Amino acid sequence: MLLGEKLSKTYPSGKVLDNVTIQIAPGQIYGLLGRNGAGKSTLFKILCGLIKPDTGKVSMHVARAKPIGAIIEKPGLYPYLSAADNLRIFAGIQGLPKDKANIVQHLIKVGLPVDRNDPVRNFSMGMKQRLGIAIALLNNPEYLVLDEPFNGLDPIGVASLIQLIQQLAFTDHIGILLSSHLMVELTKCCHFLYVIDEGKMVNAGFTNQLIQDHIQRFSIAADNITTARAIRNYQPVMGMNDVKITCPASQIANVLQALITEGIRVTACTPELTLEQLIKQPTI
Ligand SMILES: Nc1ncnc2c1ncn2[C@@H]1O[C@H](COP(=O)(O)OP(=O)(O)OP(=O)(O)O)[C@@H](O)[C@H]1O
Numbered sequence: 001m002l003l004g005e006k007l008s009k010t011y012p013s014g015k016v017l018d019n020v021t022i023q024i025a026p027g028q029i030y031g032l033l034g035r036n037g038a039g040k041s042t043l044f045k046i047l048c049g050l051i052k053p054d055t056g057k058v059s060m061h062v063a064r065a066k067p068i069g070a071i072i073e074k075p076g077l078y079p080y081l082s083a084a085d086n087l088r089i090f091a092g093i094q095g096l097p098k099d100k101a102n103i104v105q106h107l108i109k110v111g112l113p114v115d116r117n118d119p120v121r122n123f124s125m126g127m128k129q130r131l132g133i134a135i136a137l138l139n140n141p142e143y144l145v146l147d148e149p150f151n152g153l154d155p156i157g158v159a160s161l162i163q164l165i166q167q168l169a170f171t172d173h174i175g176i177l178l179s180s181h182l183m184v185e186l187t188k189c190c191h192f193l194y195v196i197d198e199g200k201m202v203n204a205g206f207t208n209q210l211i212q213d214h215i216q217r218f219s220i221a222a223d224n225i226t227t228a229r230a231i232r233n234y235q236p237v238m239g240m241n242d243v244k245i246t247c248p249a250s251q252i253a254n255v256l257q258a259l260i261t262e263g264i265r266v267t268a269c270t271p272e273l274t275l276e277q278l279i280k281q282p283t284i
Contacts, residue, residue: 001025002068002143002175004047007056009039009199016042017053018199024143027173029165031186031207033275034196040179043196044072044147047177062142066094069141071149075132079121083112083131086120090135110134110164126157133164143175144168150185162189183275187211195278202282212249214277219244221268222259230258244272 002024009017017039024030034040045051047058048070060067078086087106088098096102107114110130120131129149136144149165150158166189168174180186186193187207195203203210220231221242234245234255247255252269259266 002047002058002060002177004043004058005056007043007046007053007058009042009046009051009053016199017046019056020196020199020201021056022047022177022194022201024175024177026142026175027169028192029169029176029178029190031190031193032177032179032196033181033183033186033193033278034179035181035275035279038196039199040196041073041147044070044145044177044179048072048145060143064140064142066139066141068143068145069136069138070145070147071129071132071136072145072147074148074151075128075135077120077128077131077135080119082117083107083120083123083127083134084114084117086131087134087138091138094139096139106134106137109137111160124157125152126154126161129153129161130164133168137168140172141174143177145177147179148181149178150180150182158185165189181275183273183278187273193278195275195282197279203278205283210278210283211271211273213283214281215249215271215273216277217244217246217272218252218255219268219270219272220256220259220266222264222266224264225259228259228262228264230255230262230264242268 004022007017007020020043032040046053048068084103087103091098104114110133112127112130120128149161153161165176169176190207193207193210194201219242225243226238231243231245234247237244256266256269
């Protein structure tokens, strides 16, 4: 377990973290949600030992040689070197084997081509993220901390990065902590979410439970939804291809059943939860 307990940090500009507690178990994926300036990177830097908290402590039970691999703010790469040379340099710094087999194995693990020898400044954002993760994975860390890993990625890049992150947690049993201000991405891949606002932890819980407790709006897609009687009492707002209704999670199954009974073929029903809702309705 990686545990940050009662962490506080004050800069001359003010208090950035206020009594924050967070824990990460191996093999699980956690999300840290918060608006710009909420204190996410500061918390990550403290967990990785890059800065000291004013009060509180970080402790971890570690069975592997390297406790934490991390990307904080953005992957730190040598832009004028190839991916393999970047890996070689970081392996050398950590006293690890720099042989071709080890480097190729790390490139394959994160889904990067093994035959590209051009400088990484030519790489797409998604490829740079993957290379950053490959570097963080050198020496098989117990925990992986990724600050805003989805920034700058298109939906396909996000989906494929989520797949990689899940594989690292479930296959390699790494405990993973991701930060983002993007709600949807984190709910797709994290089993547990922390929500931080103005330096305070304002919400924490299993993703499904948080969605269930806070969700008030659903987007429903169906061919002839505009004529449906079943949604009339749920303040429907018609969109181009869907309708948004205001409805507690406990009633959505009944609404869908009523739509089916009316002969309406529902093709998608998506919960719409916003970061603001999680911040405004704290549970801790
Ligand atoms: N070294 C520093 N000196 C002074 N203030 C700092 C320092 N680092 C961060 N801060 C301030 O602490 C607050 C939290 O910053 P932090 O980078 O932790 O937030 P964040 O949630 O990661 O934001 P973002 O999503 O924009 O990256 C901000 O107001 C920031 O200006």
